[in-house]
Amino acid sequence: MSYDVIIGLEVHVQLQTQTKIFCGCSTAFNPDQPNVQTCPVCLGLPGALPVLNRHAMRLAVKTALGLGCQIAKFTKWDRKQYFYPDLPKGYQISQYDLPFSFDGHVDVDTGSGEPRRVRILRAHLEEDAGKNVHDESGRGRDSQVDLNRAGTPLVEIVTQPDLRTAAEARTFLQAMHSLLTFLEVSDCNMQEGSLRCDANVNLHVHQPDGSKVATPIVEVKNINSFRFTEQAILHEVDRQWELFQKTGKTIKDAPKTTRGFDPDRGVTTPMREKEEAADYRYFPDPDLVPVTFTDADIEAIRSEMCETPVSRRARFLGEYQLSAYDADVILDQGRAVADYFETVAKGSGDPKQAANWVTQDVLRELKERRLTLDAFSINADVLMSLLKRVSDKQLTIKSAREVFLLLLEQAEEHAPSTVRIDAIIAEKGLALVQDTGAMETAIAAVLARNAKAVADFKSGKQAAVGALIGQVMKELKGADAAVVREKIIAALS
Amino acid sequence: MALPLDTVKKVAGLARLQLTDTEIEMFSQQLGGILDYVAMLDELDTSAVEPMVHAIELTNVLRDDVLAPSLPRADALQNAPKQDGRYFLVPAILEG
Amino acid sequence: MGLSDLSASELLDQLQSGAVSSREVTQACLAAITVQDTAVHAFLHVDAADALQQAAAIDERRVRGESLGLLAGLPVALKDVLCQQGQPATCASKMLSGFIPPYDAHVVTKLKQADAVLLGRTNMDEFAMGSSSENSAFGVTRNPWDLSRIPGGSSSGSAAAVAARMTPVSLGSDTGGSIRQPAGLCGIVGMKPTYGRISRYGLIAYASSLDQIGPFGTDVRSVATVLEAISGHDPRDSTSVNQPVPEYSKSVDQPLTGLKIGIVPEHFSAGLDTEIAAAVKSAIDVYRSLGAEVREVALPHAKYCIATYYLIACSEASSNLSRYDGIHYGHRATSFKNLNEMYAASRGEGFGAEVKRRIMLGTYALSTGYYDQYYVKALKVRRLIRQDFDAAFQQVDVIAGPVTPTAAFAIGEKANDPLAMYLSDIYTISANLAGLPAISLPCGFTTGGLPIGLQLQGRPFDEDRVLRAARMYEATTDWHTRRPNG
Incomplete structure (x- = not known):
């Protein structure tokens, strides 16, 4: 017998706003100082009321447009009701039947030539909960509740069950990371929980008669790294296969269950089942009013969006004739490095040379100096001038490297500039003789x-x-x- | 018609309300009576009517993404039945 | 004549002229509370020292010639549902016993800006659920006209305190009649403005889409002045409407010409006490004598309003009251085995019977399988009710009718029959469902000496016309000058 693995993901992305979704408290990550970023609204105090953050709505729409989603003309907020200590109102403000966006897709490179199209069912905007800190001593001491995070804006992206391997799921998440950081809608810092996912996993087991039987669906919750996502799914697939061989239980015999992932042991573990079946009693939040979008609103947001990494990659391969490897190295560094590369490539007239310099010289120096690009003293225009001199045959590549290093060495006294390049060339007599x-x-x-x-x-x-x-x-x-x-x-x- | 006792108990569970047996019995009768009364709405054909969530129907009320002062921690925690000066405290949440 | 014989608008004139100081007025209120409130029990909390300090500060500023707000020096009592920083706000519930909000409600900020003196906090039905004050966890408030009777509710203490002249004005909240019904039963003026006219920020929610704050006073002018002071857009309440606020205090005395008054025949059918019917009909005759045109209008869905109201209000309440979980504030049980038991025990102990009943009804109405049948159905009927009013207001300017089907009933009379209690809101509820402004003002007394109220309902944001129509009637009658034991 063989089987297909069926995976769907729910990805939670924190939006990079200054303030929370419904109040003016900071969204800064601040676990060392609990309960200092709260107010009557995000504490859920009696009488306090929410007002939607315009920027959160805008970033959410950008996210959805990046995922190729449709934007709803009319959207509203609903209360999802359950009791938990990190949820101070006893309900989460979320979106139920009219999410602000739906029907998108992301193409994931499977490494086998044919990309996997992952359909996006919907993306909705909601508030994050706070954080419970559990007593790990096993002595049953009180849990602690920190509400700094409560009310951070969150987009939940729900895929169709279109992923077929753990590696694909990981690649999909990496593509999301790349897309969302490119669009500057989220910092996607996974250690800080800015990007987390739940994975719904089950198997379609091939039967001797050609039919398929589905195993019960398991939702692995709150996974916060690419690697853990892959590991959790791999473990879950093995576990379900063994269980199916032992018990033969199918999706008709058991309801969906939830499990957590234990990264230390590399296994998924059962989570406590709620005492009664969940009944969230969603209903429209009477404290918030609907949001409407015109075509012009949506186009205005679209027009201020940058190109997505997927389309940029295609352009790098076509327009600049880069190797797939170089294109990926550049795009993986994020939008700033890609912009830097493009400036150099266009201005110097030699995109391949520009790619070599960015992927080797620039990235090496950034790494050695532990810098981000915006703190790097040789800006794109300066590197462009330098490489222009190479392509104009005024300078050898070897000399250009010498100039590059001298510019960096002397950056403290002289900010690198085109003037400095020419001064160094003259000083060191590096000019190619044209006479x-x-x-x-x-x-x-x-x-x-x-x-x-x-x-x-x-x-x-x-x-x-x-x-x-x-x-x-x-x-x-x-x-x-x-x-x-x-x-x-x-x-x- | 009285609401079945099991239903009353299930609803009380959802609402996290501990009820005495007397209360369960009483609510079974009273809620049943109220539900019989509200059944009068079934007389109306509302298939073509849009639900009205708000008394005054506004749209697009948004605020700018501008920081406002938060409460000092002591004020945030001051009404908590149990806290340690840094966190709200709750009985151990079992996770497994 | 003592200070407590004066209406708020008269007191404001005297305060402004310097004839009395705010300290004197505040002291007179505190003295009246000392004498009368043992019997009436309108107040849950009075911070006398704080009130006198506020009054003294305003007097000082007046002496210095500073410009002062619209309510400068006037004592105002607050229903215990409004948050005031540093003062308790219990909603008359054991659940919130000891709760001190760290912030001011928008209306409290507005009152402070208007230089009012915040006098104290008044009793109510727990979480504003009820029509009699019998649901208060801290004891019943008595009707100053007959201490064996209820004052109405849920803004029971705010109405009784004004009726007994313990405060010139007060604020209440009205979700299904909780200002107008006690105003009617206590023989004073009370107004629920249009939904969205006054910010709900800091009003502890019962049913968010129906709740509105409003003023009580002994006459229409006083109510108009307080309304002007507390109205206006608030960016912290998404449902607050950005509309200019007319100067009600200036326009209220201008009579309306060509006023068209609507009456609804069904209001006078079965269930309405005959003395009340007669009083309301003679009030309408007064309008005729003042030149108003009176015509019948139809509100075909009026009979569905109580069913619609209880489904919507309880659904919203079941959600709004989820936050009382014994974790971040409020009552926490002492005996429980785990987190879930802590929730259930804390809420079971903290809430009274009526609150639990409404949470149960609302939880049921929102639960899987019943949501469309009950909650969505009620929202649809709500629109039909609103459409009835829209059509009626094509023909008339205000709709006049009774406030309550009976005068104040005896304490305990309906305590064990929730549906009978709910039916006492039959005339007031539709204004909340439709979001309309509505006022209750005195229009007579039963032979037993109990006050009777007249209700006027108007178009959305047409408070100005409703107030002027009310004042026209008041100016030709003297019901509002009568007082208990006087």
Whole structure:
């Protein structure tokens, strides 16, 4: 018997607003100072009322547009009711039957050539809960509740069960990370919980008669890393397969259950089942009013969006003829590095060279200096000027590297600039000699001094020219070796 | 018609209300009576009527993303039945 | 003549002229509370020192010639459902016993800006659920006209305190009649403005889509002045409407010409006490004599309003009251085995019977399988009720009728029959469902000496016309000048 793995994800993304979704408290990650970012609204105090954050709504729409979703013309907020200590109102403000967006898709590279299209069922905007800190001593001491996070704006993205392997799920999450950071809607910091997911997993087991039988669906909740997502699904697949072989239980025999992932042991574990079946009693929040969008509103948001990483990758491969590897290295660094690359590629006229410099020299220096790009002293215009001199044959690549390092070394005293590039070239005599008069004089002098090599060449020893080129180059300090070679051969024939 | 006692208990569970047996019995009768009364709404054909959630129907009320002062922690915690000066405290939440 | 014989608008004139100081007025109120409130029990909390300090500060500023607010020096009592920083707000519930809000409700901010003196906090039906004060966890408030009777509710203490002249004005909240019904039963003026006219920020919610704050006073002018002071847009309440606030205090005395008054025949059918019917009919005759045109209008869905109201209000209440879980504030049980038991025990102990009943009804109406049948159905009928009013207001300017089917009933009379209690709100509830402004004002007395109220309902945001129509009647009658034991 064999089986197909069926995976759907629910991805929770914290939006990067200054303030919470329904009040003016900060959304900064601040676990060391619990309960200092709260107010009557996010504490759920009697009498306090929510008002929707305009920027959160805007970022949510950007997210949905990035996922190729439709935007609803009319959307509203509903209360999802359940009791939990991190939920101070006894309900979460969320969206039930009229989410602000629906019907999108993301294409995931499966590595096998054909991308996997993952359909997005819906994306809705809601408030995050606070955080419960449990006593780990096992002595049953009180749990602690921190409401700093309560009310952070969250977009929940729900996929159709279109993923087929744990690796695909991981790749999908990575694509989401790339997309959402590119769009600057979320910092997607997984350690801080800005991007988390729940995975719904089950198996479709092939039967000897050609039919398929589905195992019960398990939801693995609150996974907060790419690796854990992959591990959790892999474990869940093995576990369900073993269980199915043992018990033969199908989706008709058991309801959906929820499990958590224990990263230390690499296994999923059952979560406490609620005493009664969940009945969230959703109903429209009477404290909030609906939001409507016109086509013009949606187009205005779309027009201020940057290109998605997927379309940018296609353009890098086509327009700039980059290798898939280089394109991915650049895009994985995020939007700032990609923008930097494009400025250099366009201005220097040599995109491949630009890609080499960005992926090797720039990234190496950033890493060594532990800098982000915005703190890097050589900005895109400066690197562009430098590489332009290479493509204009005013400078060798080797000399350009020397200039690059000197610019960095001297950055404290002299901010790197085009003027500085030219000053260093002049100072070090690195300019490629374009003046044919000077080159011919130098060649004549070298030929005159090296009668033996000249004779060797003329007698057929082609290799003899090498030594002659070397000497000319030395005399000129900066010259294009190919031109020098050409001119020496012309002079000798 | 009285609401079945099991239904009363189930609803009380959802609402997290501990009820005495006397209360369960009383609510079974009273809620049953109220539900009989509200059944009069079934006389009306409302298939073409839009639900009216708000008394005055507004749309697009939003605020700018501007920080406002938060409460000092002591004020946030001051009404909590149990707190340790940093956190609200609750009986251990069992997770497994 | 003592200070307590004066209406708020008269007191404001005297305060402004310097004839009396705010300290004197406040002291007179505190003295009246000392004498009368043992019997009436309108107040849950009076911070005398704080009130006198506020009054003294305003007097000082007046002496210095500073410009002062619309209510400068006037004592105002607050229903215990409104948050005032540093003062208890219990909603007359054991659940919130000891709760001190760290913030001011929008109306409290407005009152402070108007330089009012915040006098104390008044008793109510627990969480504003009830029509008699019998649901207060802290004892019943008595009707100053007959101490064996209920004062109405849920804003029981706010109405009784004004009726007994313990405060010139007060604020209440009205979800299904909780201002107008006690105003009617206590022989004073009370108004529920249009939904959205006054911010609900800091009003502890019962049913969010129906709740509105409003003033009580001994006459229409006083109510108009307080309404002007507390109305206006608040960006912290998404349902607060951004509409200019007319100067009600200035326009209230201008009579309306060509006023068209609607009456609803069904209001005078079975269930209405004959003395009340007669009083209301003679009030309508007064309007005729003042030149108003009176015509019948139809509100075909009026009979569905109580069923609609209880489904919507209880559904919203079941959700609004979920926050009382014994964790972040409020009562926590002492005996429980785990978290779930803590929730259930805390809520079971903290809430009274009526609150539990409404949470149960609302939880049921929102639960899987019943949501469309009950909650959504009620929302649809709500629109039909609103459409009835829209049609009626094409023909008339205000609709006049009774406030309550009977005068104040005896304490205990309906305590064990919730449905009978609910039916006492039959004339007031539809204004909440439709979001309309409505006022209750005195229009007579039963032979037993109990006050009778007249209700006027108007178009949305047409408070100005409702107040002027009310004042027209009041100016030609003297019901509002009568007082208990006087």
